[in-house]
Amino acid sequence: MNILVCIKQVPDMESKFNVNGEGSWYDSADLAWRMNEYDEYAVEQAVQLKEQAGGDLTVLCIGPERVKETMKKALAMGCDRGVHVADDDSFKKDPFSIASIIAEHAKVKSYDVIFTGMQSQDRGSAQVGVLAAETLGIPSVTTIVGFVFEGGKITVKRELEGGVKAVVKLPVPALVTCQLGLNTPRYPTLPNIMKAKKKEMLTVPVAELLKTSAVQETKTIYFPEKKGGGLILEGDIGELADKLIKILKDKTAVLA
Amino acid sequence: MQGGVYDLIAFANKVGAESAMFLVGSDGELPKYEGTVYLADVAACGEYNPDVHKQLLLEIIAKVKPDMVIFCHSSYGWDLAPRVANALKAGQVSEVVDFVDGLPVVPVCNSKLRRKVAVTTATTVLTLQAGAFSLADDPTGTPTVEKISAGGTGRIEFAGYEYAEKGGVDLTKAAVIVSAGRGIGKPENIAIVAGLAKALKGEYGASRPVVDAEWAEHNRQVGTTGQTVSPKLYVACGISGAIQHLAGMKKSEFIVAINTDKDAPIGEVADVLVVADLKQFIPVLTEKIEAM
Numbered sequence A: 001m002n003i004l005v006c007i008k009q010v011p012d013m014e015s016k017f018n019v020n021g022e023g024s025w026y027d028s029a030d031l032a033w034r035m036n037e038y039d040e041y042a043v044e045q046a047v048q049l050k051e052q053a054g055g056d057l058t059v060l061c062i063g064p065e066r067v068k069e070t071m072k073k074a075l076a077m078g079c080d081r082g083v084h085v086a087d088d089d090s091f092k093k094d095p096f097s098i099a100s101i102i103a104e105h106a107k108v109k110s111y112d113v114i115f116t117g118m119q120s121q122d123r124g125s126a127q128v129g130v131l132a133a134e135t136l137g138i139p140s141v142t143t144i145v146g147f148v149f150e151g152g153k154i155t156v157k158r159e160l161e162g163g164v165k166a167v168v169k170l171p172v173p174a175l176v177t178c179q180l181g182l183n184t185p186r187y188p189t190l191p192n193i194m195k196a197k198k199k200e201m202l203t204v205p206v207a208e209l210l211k212t213s214a215v216q217e218t219k220t221i222y223f224p225e226k227k228g229g230g231l232i233l234e235g236d237i238g239e240l241a242d243k244l245i246k247i248l249k250d251k252t253a254v255l256a
Numbered sequence B: 001m002q003g004g005v006y007d008l009i010a011f012a013n014k015v016g017a018e019s020a021m022f023l024v025g026s027d028g029e030l031p032k033y034e035g036t037v038y039l040a041d042v043a044a045c046g047e048y049n050p051d052v053h054k055q056l057l058l059e060i061i062a063k064v065k066p067d068m069v070i071f072c073h074s075s076y077g078w079d080l081a082p083r084v085a086n087a088l089k090a091g092q093v094s095e096v097v098d099f100v101d102g103l104p105v106v107p108v109c110n111s112k113l114r115r116k117v118a119v120t121t122a123t124t125v126l127t128l129q130a131g132a133f134s135l136a137d138d139p140t141g142t143p144t145v146e147k148i149s150a151g152g153t154g155r156i157e158f159a160g161y162e163y164a165e166k167g168g169v170d171l172t173k174a175a176v177i178v179s180a181g182r183g184i185g186k187p188e189n190i191a192i193v194a195g196l197a198k199a200l201k202g203e204y205g206a207s208r209p210v211v212d213a214e215w216a217e218h219n220r221q222v223g224t225t226g227q228t229v230s231p232k233l234y235v236a237c238g239i240s241g242a243i244q245h246l247a248g249m250k251k252s253e254f255i256v257a258i259n260t261d262k263d264a265p266i267g268e269v270a271d272v273l274v275v276a277d278l279k280q281f282i283p284v285l286t287e288k289i290e291a292m
């Protein structure tokens, strides 16, 4: 079994964001970086599949030098090798370009299963996985919350609205995009973190894999107007509690 | 009729577009709409098969030649839209919340930022965030129906549905809901949130990561894939305010958020945002309420 998992490095969503000089994206200075949450489920499922079926598991990430830190976590979780597609401008690339790069890498590697997250937490396009699969001409299923590989076939649960799930079966090669609730990602253990340091990490310049051009561009990025006009309370805990109780008494009937 | 049809019509009206609709459904249940509905029979292709639905849509697109193809950002839309976009070599913009100066606007970083996007291809594919566009008046009109049918079976085989188990607490009946988010940190802290709920004579709820981690049962989950609630008071504890959570609670009469992050998007809908560590603040608050 030859497996690929695609991960993205994103800022911690609780960071304080600023707009960059060009007004085209958030400023990357002073942010804490981590693995896109949905990609953690993808890595965990890929590692579980490898543990079950054997074979080789590659983790791929497109981005600047710093993404290697996040890739190391994936290696420590159990991926066998890393492919770092070096690109300082990855934040400017649209989903179509990112998907094309992944497809260009994958088309000569004959992966049986490709895992991606259902969406990235910063860009949130929910497109890259499906676009890569369509480019490669392989079937894909989005938003999976269950995954079983048996008898050469994949059975997945696909999450729909209102607590309903569709069970679908598909042949390999295939691509699946992973959703919250699929599994509980493991914490890398210290010995595995040490082992990860010795695993292969191949760096490929993006120019080698980028054969397409963008189909969209960001005009501006900005903070939304605060329309709620809600009250913000800060300060001493005891006083905050008193203030909140007074508000609840005045504005709601629940403390009457 | 699945939700969202009228969001799509509202969007078409907003941009002043001539439109046609693709619908998988039946003659007996059509939307109120003045235009052509290309109707695929629900009995033949109601079970979503991406290959088949993509083919159906591409045939209509070849005939109608639209400038824009729009979907709801739902399990159907986010799955099908990129397939269609890829086939048309069209740029896609996902989860559109606004349309300004002829350009779609989308959220970035859990709604902390907004981004205006320009697509450079002849055709644009969009998915619309649920509820971002809605009709001002009740919909009217009778569509002209053109039946279409699909060939082929596709590579993905549908094997049935699974439904969430029913029973247990019914959040939709609670007058007060205090919900726990990932900010509670560990399962033991559910007790802090449940304690406040009890003091307020309400129920406790949870965001999805808390339910996925099995710190709370699924019937306590609030949001698009959980319950939609509108209590008199909703207290969001350690919940960032992702769109899928907001969709389930923003109609609450009064909303209080307790969060260490002053900029958390929950602030957009909260009447009061208390900037504090919930582990310290809630026990103090609960004690004061109990002493009343």
Ligand SMILES: Cc1cc2nc3c(=O)[nH]c(=O)nc-3n(C[C@H](O)[C@H](O)[C@H](O)COP(=O)(O)OP(=O)(O)OC[C@H]3O[C@@H](n4cnc5c(N)ncnc54)[C@H](O)[C@@H]3O)c2cc1C
Residues within 6 Å of the ligand: A014, A118, A143, A180, B180, B181, B182, B183, B184, B206, B207, B208, B209, B210, B221, B222, B223, B224, B225, B226, B227, B237, B238, B239, B240, B241, B242, B243, B244, B245, B248, B258, B259, B260, B261, B264, B276, B277, B278, B279
């Ligand atoms: C298709 C789909 C469907 C979904 N359906 C749902 C759904 O039905 N319901 C749902 O809730 N989500 C749903 N989600 C997930 C959603 O996108 C978010 O991931 C989720 O709501 C985040 O939960 P959270 O706010 O608890 O956690 P986070 O986003 O991690 O936020 C934690 C918050 O806690 C705060 N915090 C941290 N420590 C403290 C502290 N000590 N005191 C106070 N505050 C603290 C942080 O500042 C942060 O704002 C869905 C996602 C998708 C893609």
Ligand SMILES: Nc1ncnc2c1ncn2[C@@H]1O[C@H](COP(=O)(O)O)[C@@H](O)[C@H]1O
Residues within 6 Å of the ligand: A006, A007, A008, A009, A036, A038, A039, A042, A060, A061, A062, A063, A090, A095, A098, A115, A116, A117, A118, A119, A120, A121, A123, A124, A125, A126, A127, A128, A129
């Ligand atoms: N720069 C990247 N490098 C590798 N994988 C990526 C990158 N960007 C997005 N992906 C993958 O595509 C998924 C969906 O991203 P998006 O379409 O941006 O929402 C993510 O969860 C990742 O698995």
